[in-house]
Amino acid sequence: MNAIPRIFGRLTVCLMMLPAVAWAQSDAAPVRLSAVEAGQQRDRIEAVGEARAARSVTLYPESTGIVTRLNVAAGERVEAGETLVELESAQARNALERASAELRDARNRLERYESGKGAGTFSPTTLENVRREVEIARLTREQAQLDLADRSRQAPFAGHLGLTDLEVGQRVDPDTPITTLDDRQTLRVRFRLAGHYHGQLAVGDRITLTAWARPESPVSATIQAIDSRIDRDTGTFQLEARLDNRDDRFRPGMRFRIIRELAGPRHASIPATALQWGDNGAYVWRVEAGTAERVNVTLVARQADQVLVDGPLEIGDDVVSEGAQRMRPGIEVRIIDPATLDDYPRIDAVRDTPAQ
Structure with a gap:
């Protein structure tokens, strides 16, 4: 009966010694390292613009008289020189x-x-x-x-007609509007940006436009004009983009959401999980020669699962992206080769013989 307590006591001592033996075999903290990469800050500009036809006019009679012929249908396309109104x-x-x-x-x-x-x-x-x-x-x-x-009025260029209030037999004069004419194969979209963006966009740059009426169909346009001055009252300047509308999807007067990304200064790029926060601000753990070092950084921007930071980091430096909670200054870091984690010995298998 006395043998059982003695065996149990020895087993307890052995179990208590196992963690110590395991730690003695490996006193380094297993973590994941990621290399510091070069990243670029990008500013996202958003504005609202209004579309105008490439050419747009309101037509008026050249003289006073009675309308004898009216050839105006709203939305109809006419060619240059086509007669729209004739007077007596x-x-x-x-x-x-x-x-x-x-x-x-x-x-x-x-x-x-x-x-x-x-x-x-x-x-x-x-x-x-x-x-x-x-x-x-x-x-x-x-x-x-x-x-x-x-005594007649012709279309000065090819385009689409608007509504008219004229009727045959009506007396008109040079102040009586006939209709509007829009050449909308190309639209001009004007918008404003804050003054500090002046000089960061140039004629020929591409921008993305999304019509408020069709948010699911973004299109691309080209900047064709930039105002030479900044408005003193608003601190903004005006730009004009050219939108190809040969498929006739959009109309003059439509509002567009305008998006443009600008390339900014370059910074160190690291995984978002590598960035830590302490009493003195942000920092990362850099590993050199298997030893951890705390490096203070400044957060610049977040880009998906990466962050841009400023600090004494060089491209290619190893920073801890997982396991940072176990880090201490000067602690030894054991780098794990993922290829060895599944390096198990081969197991032979024998296929069963089908039953007769």
């Missing part, structure tokens, strides 16, 4: 015919006078007066042609 033009046509007849008479008279010039029938002064009459008749006819042309 009988009086203008009569004036052109009369001016044409007077020009013919003046030219015939001049021809007769010049044929008798060599015989001395007409004095030089008379010939000069007739030539002046021809020139006046020619100018009168040209003015009559312009007056007739003003």
Whole structure:
């Protein structure tokens, strides 16, 4: 009976000695190391812009009169030179015919006078007066042609028409709007940025646009103009981007969310898990020659699972990214080779013979 207590006591002593033996065999702290890499800070700029057509006009009549023909349909595309509105033009046509007849008479008279010039029938002064009459008749006819042309309004360029309030038979004057015309194959998107970004963007840079009405479809645009001055009241400056709209997805007046990332200064990049915090701020554990060293750093920015820091770190330095809670200054660090963790001896296996 006395043998049992003695065996139990010896077993207890052996179990108590096992942790000490294990620690004596390996007194280093197992951690994961990551190399310091070069990273670049990136500033994300966001703004709101409004789209404008590449060319946009409100059309007005050139003269006063009654509308006799109206060829305006909202949303319809027209070509340059296509007639949109015609006014009553009988009086203008009569004036052109009369001016044409007077020009013919003046030219015939001049021809007769010049044929008798060599015989001395007409004095030089008379010939000069007739030539002046021809020139006046020619100018009168040209003015009559312009007056007739003003009785209709053509599209100055190809584009899409807007709404109109005109009706056939309505009397209009040069202050009566006919409709709008937009060339929207290319849109101009204007937006403003804070003054301290001036000089960080250039003509030709690409930006990302997202229409508020279509947040699922971001598109790319090119900066084509940058204002030369900063507004004194707002501290901002204006930019204009060109958006290709040949597929006619967007409309003038749409609002866009504008995003652009700017490359900033370069810093040391480390895993976010390597950054520790203490009473004196942020720090990391750097391992050199198998020994841990605490290095104070300054957090600059977070980028996904990495952080950018400033401090006495060099590219390629090893920092502790896992197991930092076990670190102490000067502690020995045992570097584990992951390839050896699964280095188990081979096990032979025999396949069973199928039952007969």
